[in-house]
Amino acid sequence: MPSLPDMTTPNVEALAADARAPRPDPAETVPELKPALFEGLCRLGDSTLVLGHRLSEWCGKGPALEEDIALANIALDLIGHTQMWLGLAAEVEEAGRSADDLAYLRDAMRFRNLLLVELPNGDMARTLMRQFLFDAWHHEMLERLTGSDSARVAEIAVKALKEVRYHLERSSDLVIRLGDGTAESHRRMAGALDMLWPYTGEMFAGDGTDAALAEAGIAPDPASLHEAWHGIVTEVLEEATLGVPEGRADVQKGGRQGRHTEHLGYLLAEMQFLQRAYPGAEW
Amino acid sequence: MTETLADTATVWGWLAEVPDPEIPVISVVDLGIVREVRHEGDTLVVAVTPTYSGCPAVDVIDLEIDAHLRRRGVAKLRLERRLSPPWTTDWLSAEGREKLRAYGIAPPVDGTAGSRVQARAARLSGQPAVTVACPRCGSRATEKVSQHGSTPCKAAYRCTACLEPFDYFKCI
Numbered sequence: 001m002p003s004l005p006d007m008t009t010p011n012v013e014a015l016a017a018d019a020r021a022p023r024p025d026p027a028e029t030v031p032e033l034k035p036a037l038f039e040g041l042c043r044l045g046d047s048t049l050v051l052g053h054r055l056s057e058w059c060g061k062g063p064a065l066e067e068d069i070a071l072a073n074i075a076l077d078l079i080g081h082t083q084m085w086l087g088l089a090a091e092v093e094e095a096g097r098s099a100d101d102l103a104y105l106r107d108a109m110r111f112r113n114l115l116l117v118e119l120p121n122g123d124m125a126r127t128l129m130r131q132f133l134f135d136a137w138h139h140e141m142l143e144r145l146t147g148s149d150s151a152r153v154a155e156i157a158v159k160a161l162k163e164v165r166y167h168l169e170r171s172s173d174l175v176i177r178l179g180d181g182t183a184e185s186h187r188r189m190a191g192a193l194d195m196l197w198p199y200t201g202e203m204f205a206g207d208g209t210d211a212a213l214a215e216a217g218i219a220p221d222p223a224s225l226h227e228a229w230h231g232i233v234t235e236v237l238e239e240a241t242l243g244v245p246e247g248r249a250d251v252q253k254g255g256r257q258g259r260h261t262e263h264l265g266y267l268l269a270e271m272q273f274l275q276r277a278y279p280g281a282e283w
Numbered sequence: 284m285t286e287t288l289a290d291t292a293t294v295w296g297w298l299a300e301v302p303d304p305e306i307p308v309i310s311v312v313d314l315g316i317v318r319e320v321r322h323e324g325d326t327l328v329v330a331v332t333p334t335y336s337g338c339p340a341v342d343v344i345d346l347e348i349d350a351h352l353r354r355r356g357v358a359k360l361r362l363e364r365r366l367s368p369p370w371t372t373d374w375l376s377a378e379g380r381e382k383l384r385a386y387g388i389a390p391p392v393d394g395t396a397g398s399r400v401q402a403r404a405a406r407l408s409g410q411p412a413v414t415v416a417c418p419r420c421g422s423r424a425t426e427k428v429s430q431h432g433s434t435p436c437k438a439a440y441r442c443t444a445c446l447e448p449f450d451y452f453k454c455i
Binding site for chain 2 (some may be wrong): 064069070074076077078079080081084119151154155158160162164166169170188241
């Protein structure tokens with residue numbers, strides 16, 4: 001005999017089947033979303049690519065063997081994320097380009113990374129502070145993307161988040177250890193924070209592309225990540241005896257729209273040299 | 284002549300003969316990265332998942348699986364890269380864990396993948412979130428040197444009893 005709700009709800013089995021059915025992936029089914037999705041995927045993949053490249057510049061030059069290895073490992077994770085994001089971007093674009101084509105054959109104005117990640121490494125203080133400010137954002141962003149209505153986006157986020165948890169744990173520890181360290185390490189960390197702070201606001205400044213992706217349930221509105229990011233950053237910076245800077249955080253922006261600092265061109269000149277000089281070279 | 288397709292159980296047996304290129308004492312099956320073996324018509328499909336997304340061994344693993352199965356007589360073969368559900372150290376077989384330990388790599392302590400809360404608790408208490416036994420002498424008096432070791436999947440530890448450094452296969 002059917003239970004009471006079954007008797008009062010018409011065709012409950014059809015409703016249940018409907019709820020179980022996989023929702024259509026907007027990444028694959030909504031053609032007018034494709035330009036925004038391509039742009040959004042490039043923003044994610046370009047930031048991990050450029051930061052991964054910056055970290056790889058430390059390879060063989062780290063101040064201690066363990067730090068050298070750690071930075072190379074994190075670079076590797078970020079390049080892995082890039083392959084997934086730009087790989088999906090290339091599929092969405094349907095223009096016959098591959099992830100490698102996007103990485104190696106676009107000019108600076110076509111890159112959509114945050115300005116924060118293209119800044120030169122400076123000393124270890126700047127490298128670690130940049131990493132921490134980025135990791136805290138990256139962690140929140142990926143956590144939100146795990147709930148994306150696009151299954152393709154969500155599965156990449158789930159994979160990447162597992163690795164980024166380790167990145168954030170490490171960079172938080174080091175910011176605290178060095179901020180609350182010697183007079184010299186504190187001075188350098190404080191200097192790095194002051195220098196980088198004006199670049200952090202860009203992570204939360206949305207535009208039309210972000211609005212379209214948020215509307216479609218594919219990615220969060222960047223502004224909605226700020227509170228969680230600020231919470232993590234405040235907790236760690238206070239424990240590090242550095243404190244949160246008072247100056248404006250949204251002074252430097254434009255990278256996500258393709259307006260970059262001069263540093264990106266030099267970085268690409270090195271990263272893209274081989275494919276530019278010997279097109280199609282493989283090994 | 285019609286060729287007989289190998290049944291999937293046999294293929295799983297063959298895959299268990301393919302060593303991980305970076306830790307050759309365990310097979311790709313021990314590692315838990317082979318997710319499915321099936322036939323599509325006369326094509327054998329093997330789904331493989333990466334451990335870490337940037338693991339440089341991924342292409343070598345595909346190559347070795349391909350070469351080994353072809354040596355075993357598989358004519359039509361396709362390898363599939365599968366992301367979801369993502370690989371977890373829980374998929375390392377019990378046998379694989381023992382082989383790791385015997386090789387000098389401490390196997391993962393389950394369910395200890397880093398969370399922010401755990402990391403913060405460990406920092407505040409001064410106690411490590413995970414106790415890892417030394418794979419050489421068995422002592423639990425060990426300390427983390429670095430979260431990142433010789434490959435993306437390992438952390439660097441040292442034993443304060445026997446003073447040997449060792450790799451820990453970290454949880455993910």
